[in-house]
Each structure stands twice: as C-alpha cells, then as structure tokens.
Amino acid sequence: MIVSRWVAPVASVVILFGTIGVAQATGGWVTTGRTGPGVNTTAATQSITGRMTLRQVADANHVDLAKLIVACGLPADVDVDALLKDLVESDRYPGFEVQTVRDAVASLK
Amino acid sequence: MSRPTLTRAQQRKRSMSRLTWARRGSQFFFAAFVLWAAVRHQLENESGTAASVDALCPFGAVETFITWITTGTFITKIHGSNLILGLALLIATLLVGNAFCGWICPFGALQDALTWVRNKLGLKARHLPPAWDAGLRWGRYVVLGVILYFSVTTATLWFADYDPYVTLFGLHWLFEWSDALWVGLGITAVVLAASVVIDRFWCRYLCPLGAVFAVLGHLSLLRIKRVEATCTDCTLCDRPCPVGITVSKANPWSTPTASGAWTAWPPARSRAR
Ligand code: SF4
Numbered sequence: 001m002i003v004s005r006w007v008a009p010v011a012s013v014v015i016l017f018g019t020i021g022v023a024q025a026t027g028g029w030v031t032t033g034r035t036g037p038g039v040n041t042t043a044a045t046q047s048i049t050g051r052m053t054l055r056q057v058a059d060a061n062h063v064d065l066a067k068l069i070v071a072c073g074l075p076a077d078v079d080v081d082a083l084l085k086d087l088v089e090s091d092r093y094p095g096f097e098v099q100t101v102r103d104a105v106a107s108l109k
Numbered sequence: 110m111s112r113p114t115l116t117r118a119q120q121r122k123r124s125m126s127r128l129t130w131a132r133r134g135s136q137f138f139f140a141a142f143v144l145w146a147a148v149r150h151q152l153e154n155e156s157g158t159a160a161s162v163d164a165l166c167p168f169g170a171v172e173t174f175i176t177w178i179t180t181g182t183f184i185t186k187i188h189g190s191n192l193i194l195g196l197a198l199l200i201a202t203l204l205v206g207n208a209f210c211g212w213i214c215p216f217g218a219l220q221d222a223l224t225w226v227r228n229k230l231g232l233k234a235r236h237l238p239p240a241w242d243a244g245l246r247w248g249r250y251v252v253l254g255v256i257l258y259f260s261v262t263t264a265t266l267w268f269a270d271y272d273p274y275v276t277l278f279g280l281h282w283l284f285e286w287s288d289a290l291w292v293g294l295g296i297t298a299v300v301l302a303a304s305v306v307i308d309r310f311w312c313r314y315l316c317p318l319g320a321v322f323a324v325l326g327h328l329s330l331l332r333i334k335r336v337e338a339t340c341t342d343c344t345l346c347d348r349p350c351p352v353g354i355t356v357s358k359a360n361p362w363s364t365p366t367a368s369g370a371w372t373a374w375p376p377a378r379s380r381a382r
Binding site for chain 2: 006032051
C-alpha cells in the first residue's frame with residue numbers, strides 16, 4: 001500500500017497532542033512534583049535534587065528553613081545557599097545525602 | 110502564457126520542498142515551545158507550577174521505566190508527563206514510524222539549523238568512512254545502556270547533568286548558573302561543534318532516544334520499501350535525510366530513524382507495507 005508522505009508526520013503530531021489531551025482530561029498530565037492538588041508528598045520530595053539549595057527546598061516545599069536544617073541533622077551554621085550536591089561532597093557533613101533532605105521534607109509536611 | 114509541464118523528478122522535488130518547509134515549521138514551533146516552557150519554568154521557579162524541560166522530555170519515560178516497573182515510583186525529576194509523552198511516541202512510532210526526530214525534536218532542529226548555517230557559509234559536510242560510520246552508530250546503544258544503568262542504580266535523572274538537550278534548552282546556564290553546569294556545557298559545546306562538521310552528529314552516534322527509535326522503527330506498521338524492479342535510482346529519496354540513511358540502497362526495507370526521510374517518501378516506485 002502506498003500512503004501519502006504526510007501521513008507519518010501528521011499522524012505523529014495528532015497522536016502526540018491527542019494523548020496529552022486525553023491525559024489532561026483524565027488528570028494524568030502531571031508535570032511537577034512540587035506540592036499542589038493531586039500530588040503526593042513522595043512525588044514532591046522526589047523533585048529535590050543536588051542542584052537545589054536548602055533555601056530553595058524550604059521555599060518550594062513551604063517548610064521552615066530552620067526546622068529543615070535540624071531535620072536534616074545539619075549544624076545551624078550550614079550554608080543554606082550552597083548546592084545540596086556540594087554539601088554532600090563536603091567532608092563537613094558525613095552521611096548527608098540528597099535523600100536526607102527528601103526524608104526531612106517528607107517528615108515536616 | 111501556459112505553465113511549463115514539469116517532469117516527474119521536478120514534481121517530486123517540488124512536493125519534497127513543500128514538505129521540507131512544513132517540517133522546518135514544525136521543528137521551529139516545538140523548539141520555540143520548549144524554550145518558552147523553560148523560560149516560564151525558570152521565572153516561576155518559586156511557585157513551582159510550570160513544567161520543566163525535564164518533565165517535557167519523552168526520554169524521561171525510558172530513564173524511569175525500569176524503576177517504575179520494579180518499584181512503582183519515578184526517579185527524580187520525572188513525572189506523569191514523561192510517561193504520557195513516552196507512550197504517545199511509542200504508539201506513533203509503532204503505527205507510522207519515527208517522525209519525532211525529523212518533525213518534533215528541538216535538539217534535532219538545532220542540529221539542522223547548524224547544518225543550514227554551514228551550508229549558507231558554503232562549507233562542506235564531512236562524511237566518515239562507511240565502516241567508521243556504521244561502527245560509531247552503535248555508540249547510541251552504549252550511551253543508552255550507561256544511562257539506564259545509572260538511572261536505575263542512583264534512582265535519579267543521572268543523565269541530566271550531561272545531556273546536551275537539557276543543558277541547552279533547560280536554560281539553567283542563563284537563569285541559575287552554577288559551576289556544576291560546566292560539564293554539561295563542555296559536552297554540549299563538543300557535540301554542537303561536531304554537528305557543524307558532521308550532519309546531526311549527536312543523532313547519528315550518541316542519542317539514546319535515537320537508539321530506542323532505531324529498535325522501535327523495525328516494529329513499525331508503516332515503513333519504506335524500495336521496489337528494486339521499478340526503482341529508477343534517482344536517489345532523490347536520500348537527500349532529505351540528515352543522518353545519511355540511504356533509502357535508495359534499501360534492501361528492500363528502510364527505517365527512517367532520526368531522519369527527514371519521510372520528506373522524500375515515498376521514493377520513486379516505493380511501497381509501504
Ligand atoms: S536522534 Fe535524538 S536528538 Fe536526534 S532528533 Fe532523534 S531524539 Fe532528537
């Protein structure tokens with residue numbers, strides 16, 4: 001069977017937008033893990049990455065920065081504007097991982 | 110004054126040209142959309158409601174798939190949208206083949222733009238010897254394997270720090286600079302420089318999503334078939350493909366992966382099954 005050369009691209013774009021449309025209509029189109037309607041805490045904390053700082057994590061998840069520091073087991077003088085990955089790599093905070101922050105945020109919610 | 114009658118080759122070229130312009134328009138639209146989404150995400154960083162470039166990438170579905178199947182959770186930065194996009198591309202590719210790379214992918218569009226600039230400057234593309242070219246194309250599968258391994262073992266979007274697409278279109282380099290970006294920017298610079306010399310360098314040799322498409326393309330209902338008995342060897346079908354798939358040499362099936370091959374399709378006297 002010979003089909004028009006427009007079929008593949010047009011069908012691909014239609015399928016792409018159609019699938020997104022169906023997902024949006026059924027509530028399956030979730031693009032952020034941060035807190036909001038229908039987003040659970042586990043998903044929200046999953047969006048915490050090493051590229052974020054403690055201050056950003058606290059702001060994005062609406063938790064108190066001082067409480068977050070305590071929950072993470074970090075000293076009060078920790079640099080809250082340092083990237084988490086830099087804190088992880090620092091010798092000053094043995095055992096500290098990005099996952100520590102995720103767990104701390106989950107416990108504070 | 111009557112218009113001159115076009116030969117079949119001229120008609121075919123004209124029709125290809127129309128499709129090429131449509132393809133360029135589509136590429137521009139999706140690239141612009143992703144950039145708009147990235148700017149929105151960066152500017153709305155505090156409220157956190159705007160989708161990131163990571164959340165709008167179908168490859169995220171591949172990266173999280175094993176973790177999702179085995180644990181029911183996603184790796185970091187991956188959301189339902191990634192799975193939806195992955196599913197859409199899976200359906201589309203199985204039904205009509207891979208049009209994503211030629212019509213939608215912003216990073217493919219960027220590489221095509223570099224090729225356009227190079228051509229405008231009158232510079233010639235470099236072509237690796239066929240044996241090298243064929244061997245290096247396996248690099249896509251190696252990259253895919255490494256990414257899957259680290260995505261599963263670290264449960265993070267491990268590749269994001271090295272991914273030229275995310276590095277460039279995510280706009281972190283513009284809005285939230287950090288020294289951690291240097292690695293990704295270095296890789297991106299090398300890939301883009303190579304893409305100036307070799308058409309779609311990243312797509313040909315390194316893209317992990319291209320590897321997935323290469324496999325899925327073989328399962329597609331719609332594929333290009335060259336009918337040897339009637340093929341005129343005009344090679345018009347080879348021209349639009351930036352990754353150098355020689356449809357004219359298909360024996361008899363050709364899979365238009367990562368290509369604009371659909372622009373040329375159907376080639377002279379070709380059929381789809
Ligand atoms: S091979 Fe990869 S980078 Fe190239 S167009 Fe396809 S998905 Fe995009």
